[in-house]
Amino acid sequence: MTSPVHVVVDRRSPVPLYFQVAQQIEVMIDRGELLPGSRLENEIVLADQLGLSRPTMRQAIQYLVDKGLLVRKRGVGTQVVHGQVKRTVELSSLFDDLRRANQHPTTEVISVAVVPVTDDVAVALHRPPGTEVVRLERLRRANDEPLAILQNWLPTGLAELTPERLEAHGLYELLRAAGVTLRVAAQRIGARAATHREATLLTERRGAPLLTMTRTTYDDSGRAVEHGSHVYRPALYSFEMALIER
């Protein structure tokens, strides 16, 4: 009563074995080759079938459990979660997300400037008051429809942030291309009424409900590399995520 898992690993590949396995199982779930509720073979058998050690096989399975695709129960086994799975929120930019969903994102750069930090941004970026930072304001459209107003602050000198580059790429893409490794972010999602200016930019009524997100992102040295304060039109955007009990 278990579903067979067809996976082949390439030991010459630089891609870790556990990741090769996890990716292939994920593809099988996406394609419906592994149905919701179906049980996988146990770890030992799977490891044996693939010629891997049990810890490596466990790592692959745990990766998918953390992603919300599988559930495991001691004494029972590993099963595919029911229902269409929404992916955990990842450290991706809105631009990348929209492009992946074929939503044709475009960016209008409203302003790029080097300014002294305000107090709240100084706290968020852990910079002393008075430090100069880059301040961005962008209007993001999807399929030509205004979707969000994005305000961001970054330490100076991190990446070359020209209006041209910002219109062609997402901010995170530019940061990664500049050698910045984004690792951790602290994020808060809320709601509030649109100001007059926001309403105008987003073609909403003044006072219309907007979804808000503020986020501070840290690199792999634990340093704050970006702080953002964004507002979204709730009819066109919402946040989806998977929660996992560890």
Place this chain on the structure above:
Amino acid sequence: MTSPVHVVVDRRSPVPLYFQVAQQIEVMIDRGELLPGSRLENEIVLADQLGLSRPTMRQAIQYLVDKGLLVRKRGVGTQVVHGQVKRTVELSSLFDDLRRANQHPTTEVISVAVVPVTDDVAVALHRPPGTEVVRLERLRRANDEPLAILQNWLPTGLAELTPERLEAHGLYELLRAAGVTLRVAAQRIGARAATHREATLLTERRGAPLLTMTRTTYDDSGRAVEHGSHVYRPALYSFEMALIER
């Protein structure tokens, strides 16, 4: 230039060793004994100091990395993240969260009834149309201030959901007490304007912005055990979470 980690493990305890270590390091970070940016000893040394194997020590560290408290960089080491860390959203109920924050939550049960599922709930709970489910509607207050309207649907027979019990406990608490193990949830956060009825219950104006959350929760067999559709007053509540790049 590394910070010493004072941890003792109790091998007679039923608590896993990696978890004992992770908890104690987390406490040290909370107390400021490990400062943001400070580097920990490397895995090998730490494992040696605590009398553990390296995999076990790695598991402890990885747990805290996944929680957003630490960052690691190959060739460099493990550091405490800068800034006050916001915890990852967990599979906890609003009631528990508020109680933990000493916000004195109270619950007014508006209705509890067994009803046939509507189409959207049938899809969410993966039940055939026409199935009977328990429908709850509750008004949650914090410090006597109306905070949220909570609508939930559950399969019948999961737990004893009387108004009395619901007023004294959170829904998740009652489910766990009934032997249900919550494992994974898919959640969507958005915003919209308050209806007349919502505005009245929440002492807001009609059309006021509200934060919305819909969530479907699955147990450790991967079956849907709860679907909720909640609205929150954004001035009093927002969602915080950590995002980790794996």
Place this chain on the structure above:
DNA sequence: TAGTGGTCTAGACCACAGT
């Protein structure tokens, strides 16, 4: 009782960062 995942050990080799 049999089968499952959960934890733990003691090694090994590799890739990458900083010197």
Place this chain on the structure above:
DNA sequence: CTGTGGTCTAGACCACTAC
């Protein structure tokens, strides 16, 4: 070059589930 985390192995024992 040295030191770090990343990956991988081949076992072991335990706790929980279901029958």
